[in-house]
Amino acid sequence: MAYFLAKTDPDTYSIDELKRDGATTWDGVTNAQAVAVIRCMKPGDRVFIYHSGGQSKILGLAKITSAPRPDPANPKSAVVDLEFTGEIDPPVTLPEIKATGLFDDWALIRQGRLSTMAVPQAFVDWMKKRYPKAKL
Known part of the structure; x- marks a missing residue:
């Protein structure tokens, strides 16, 4: 199972809307690098939902x-x-992620405008320690 991060502007489509809808089609991605990431996704992979904006x-x-x-x-x-599987509570902010210094080579830090990206295993491990009850 692989992990990805998908950014959405909450004014366009929020986590609350995904929770209400239960599922959605992840579309509207035009950046070639982000599209290449989508083409690597497989059923069963997990996605962190990130609010930009x-x-x-x-x-x-x-x-x-x-x-x-x-x-x-x-x-x-x-x-x-995509199918909604749960909330992250409390949410993890970009400043918190940056403050660790552990993920400086991740696209989330290096390429702030990239909307869809792979997530490094080190981040998944960090999140599992931080949220042991979450369905990661």
Whole structure:
């Protein structure tokens, strides 16, 4: 199982909406690097849901429930289906992640505008220690 991070602006689609809907299609990604990440996703992989738009924090978790497929709205893009699996409480902020100094080579730190990315195993391990009851 692999882990990914998906950024969303809460004014566009928030963790609360994902929780209410139960599932969604992750679409609208246009950056070639982020699209390549989506094409690597597999059913069963996990996704940290991150609010951008001035919030800069991880608020929840989802799992991939479909194989990647072409985005019907943009043939250069790809989409996958996500299912809500839980909230991260309290949320983990970007300043907290940066303050550890452990993840300076991660795209979340180095490429702030990248919307979808792989998550390093070291971060997953850090989160499991921080949230032992979460379904990571």
